[in-house]
Each structure stands twice: as C-alpha cells, then as structure tokens.
Amino acid sequence: MRQSAGQRLRSAVEAERPLQVAGAINAYAAMMAEQVGFRALYVSGAGVANASFGLPDLGITSLNDCVEDVRRLSSVTELPILVDADTGFGSAFQIARTVQQMERAGAAGIHIEDQVAAKRCGHRPNKAIVSQAEMTDRIRAAADARADSQFVIMARTDALAVEGIDRAIERARACVEAGADMIFPEAVTRLEDYKAFAEAVQVPVLANITEFGLTPLFTTEQLASAGVGLALYPLSAFRAMSAAALLVYKAIREEGTQQSVIDRMQTRSELYAFLHYLDYEQRLDRLFGIEKGVD
Ligand SMILES: C[C@](O)(C(=O)O)[C@H](CC(=O)O)C(=O)O
Ligand SMILES: [Mg+2]
Numbered sequence: 001m002r003q004s005a006g007q008r009l010r011s012a013v014e015a016e017r018p019l020q021v022a023g024a025i026n027a028y029a030a031m032m033a034e035q036v037g038f039r040a041l042y043v044s045g046a047g048v049a050n051a052s053f054g055l056p057d058l059g060i061t062s063l064n065d066c067v068e069d070v071r072r073l074s075s076v077t078e079l080p081i082l083v084d085a086d087t088g089f090g091s092a093f094q095i096a097r098t099v100q101q102m103e104r105a106g107a108a109g110i111h112i113e114d115q116v117a118a119k120r121c122g123h124r125p126n127k128a129i130v131s132q133a134e135m136t137d138r139i140r141a142a143a144d145a146r147a148d149s150q151f152v153i154m155a156r157t158d159a160l161a162v163e164g165i166d167r168a169i170e171r172a173r174a175c176v177e178a179g180a181d182m183i184f185p186e187a188v189t190r191l192e193d194y195k196a197f198a199e200a201v202q203v204p205v206l207a208n209i210t211e212f213g214l215t216p217l218f219t220t221e222q223l224a225s226a227g228v229g230l231a232l233y234p235l236s237a238f239r240a241m242s243a244a245a246l247l248v249y250k251a252i253r254e255e256g257t258q259q260s261v262i263d264r265m266q267t268r269s270e271l272y273a274f275l276h277y278l279d280y281e282q283r284l285d286r287l288f289g290i291e292k293g294v295d
Helices: 005-015 027-035 045-053 063-074 092-104 132-145 159-163 165-177 191-201 220-225 236-255 259-264 268-275 277-288
Strands: 019-023 040-043 081-084 109-113 152-157 182-185 206-208 230-233
Touching: 005 019, 005 109, 005 152, 019 236, 027 040, 027 063, 027 236, 027 268, 040 045, 040 063, 040 230, 045 063, 045 081, 045 236, 063 081, 063 092, 092 109, 092 132, 109 132, 109 182, 132 152, 132 165, 152 165, 159 165, 165 182, 165 191, 182 191, 182 206, 191 220, 236 259, 268 277
Parallel strands: 019 040, 019 230, 040 081, 081 109, 109 152, 152 182, 206 230
Antiparallel strands: none
16 A cells, blocks of 8 residues: 555655755756655745745745645655644644645645744744743644644744753653654754754654754764754755846846856756656647647
C-alpha cells in the first residue's frame, strides 16, 4: 500500500540527516526541486504571503490561502510537503480544521508556532509569544485532530529570542509531551543551541537556514554534527527568482530588448523537460491518432 504523506516525511527524515527541505513557492518550483533530488518540500508562510499575495509575512493570509498553494504542489509531486501553518489560524477548533484541511490538501505535516496571532517573521525584532500553556494547547488540539496518526505535527518555538535558551528548551519539551513529533526552534544563532535542543527533546529538530536572518548559513555537515534532523531553505529559490526577475524587467524596460539577459533565462526546452511537456504531446497524439504529416 502507498505510504501516507506523513509516513513519507518520517521516512525521509530517517533516510537523510539532516533532511534538506526545499521551499517551493509554486508547483513548477516544486517540480524543479524534486528533479534535482530534494526529498521533501516546504510551503512557506512568507512565501504564500509574499509571492502568492504580495503581502508581508505578518499573519495576514488565511488557512485557505495557504491550503490552495499546498494543493497546487501536492498535485504535481509525490514528495512529502511540510507546511508553515503560522499560529494555526485560530483557536482549538480552528487549529483542528487547519490540520484536517492540510491533510486533505496532501500535506505531510505542518508546523505551528507560539507567536501571538499578530505574528511576525521569526527573524525580526519585537516578537511576542503566547504562554507555554496556550502553546501546548495548540499542539494538543493539532495532534488530536489528525486523521492519519503519521501526519507530522511540528512545534515551532520563537521563545529563544524572547525568553532565552533554557525557557525555549523547556517549552520545546512541553510541546513534545503535548504530542509534537518534531521541533523547530526559530532564530537559533549558535550550533551548540541546536545541539542542546536536539539532546533535550529526543525528536527530530529542524534548522531554518533562511538567508539574511539571525541564523548563520550553517552547512549540512555542521548541522549533522549538532544532531539536527531537518535543514530548511524556505525562501532561497524565491529570493533568487525575484532578483533574476527584477534584473530582466529592468533590462527590457531600459534597453528595449531582452538581448542582454537572455542567458539568464531558462530555455523553452529546459522548461519543457521539467514539465514533461513532450510526454503530454505524445499522449495527445496517441489519444487522437495524430501522426506527423497526416491530417
Ligand atoms: C520560515 C518562515 O516562517 C517562512 O514563512 O518561510 C520565515 C522565513 C523568513 O522570513 O526568512 C521565518 O523564519 O519566520
Ligand atoms: Mg513563516
């Protein structure tokens, strides 16, 4: 029997340490990431807000906004998809609904964080977090709502920046007791802190290797030595795509031609290869009996 998405994520974490999880802001990006060998994908909350809606990552987008992006990815890939569910999109019953909708949309797991609903990016100042009791309630509600017991509930804590390492670790442990399968300590600055989390919680720990934030760009080797289970690159490709797009827009506008930036572009045949375009065409020909040169 085909493994569930949750099982596939758990197996991937076992198979690759740390499991590199690639952020994909759309279905086509997911296909490229899969075809270069990633074994897991990520739907970033910031990605949904910034790329799909042109909004800042400040808790403005909804469950439906996010679920739609998840559906698009799960339609084109068998890779397990970890989803950023921000603060869970509400209180207990809404969190339960978040879990159910994400499962149905094909997600393998979600992370829920302990920031207040008016959340911020984890690498920005002035974050505020809910009490430990409220956070463990979120996790309990999420774990209880799963249809598939293998669906991954990951607890993200933003407590390190707010309350320091000891309280953050205590929170992470409390989340595991409440049913969290994995832990995402946000905005970690030192390898030894990852190690401390990993040793304390004894479940896979995720390192968010997002650029231009508080976490140094640790290598997978460094992360492995600190006992990290998953290495996340939430927006790396999006940042590069955005820079490339800007360059191209400017060149066309300023130079009246795209000639100077053509070698920055993916070619039509490269695009078609990732999309399996020719397979579609062949299927069409087979279905409708169209042969070359025959009307
Ligand atoms: C991981 C994250 O939650 C995301 O939404 O992708 C962001 C990433 C970022 O803003 O760089 C976060 O770390 O808060
Ligand atoms: Mg986020």
